Amino acid sequence: MRQLTKAQEEIMQLIWDIGECTVGNIRDEIEKRTGSKPPHSTVSAIVLALDKHGFVTHKTYGRTFVYQAAMTREDYGRRSLTNLMKNYFGGSPNRLVAHLAKREDLDLNTINDLLNKLEEE
Numbered sequence: 510m511r512q513l514t515k516a517q518e519e520i521m522q523l524i525w526d527i528g529e530c531t532v533g534n535i536r537d538e539i540e541k542r543t544g545s546k547p548p549h550s551t552v553s554a555i556v557l558a559l560d561k562h563g564f565v566t567h568k569t570y571g572r573t574f575v576y577q578a579a580m581t582r583e584d585y586g587r588r589s590l591t592n593l594m595k596n597y598f599g600g601s602p603n604r605l606v607a608h609l610a611k612r613e614d615l616d617l618n619t620i621n622d623l624l625n626k627l628e629e630e
Contacts (some may be wrong), residue, residue, distance in 0.1 A: 520555045525581075531576070536549060
C-alpha cells in the first residue's frame, strides 16, 4: 500500500471526519479549523491524487465531484502500523511493543490492562 504524504493524510483526516464531500466542503472545513482557506487548486490536486491512488472514490453530478473515503481510518491505521512494524522493527510485533513500552514508560499495570483487552477480543 502506498503511504500518504503529510498533506494527503491531513486531507484524508478531513474526509473521514466530514464523510461525503466536495473540494469546497474540505476548504470550508480547513478554514473553520485554521482560519485560512487554501486555494481550490491545491486541495483539488491533493484529492485527485488520493482518488488516483484509491484512497477516495467519487461520484459525478454534472461538473461537481463528490468524494468519499475508500477505506476507513482504522483500516488505514492498521495498514500503516503493519508497514511501520515491517520497515522499522523487522516485522516483529514483539520489538514494536517493546519499543512502545520503553518509549512511553508504560507501567506493568498498563501493560497488563492491554493484555487483558487483547485476550477479551
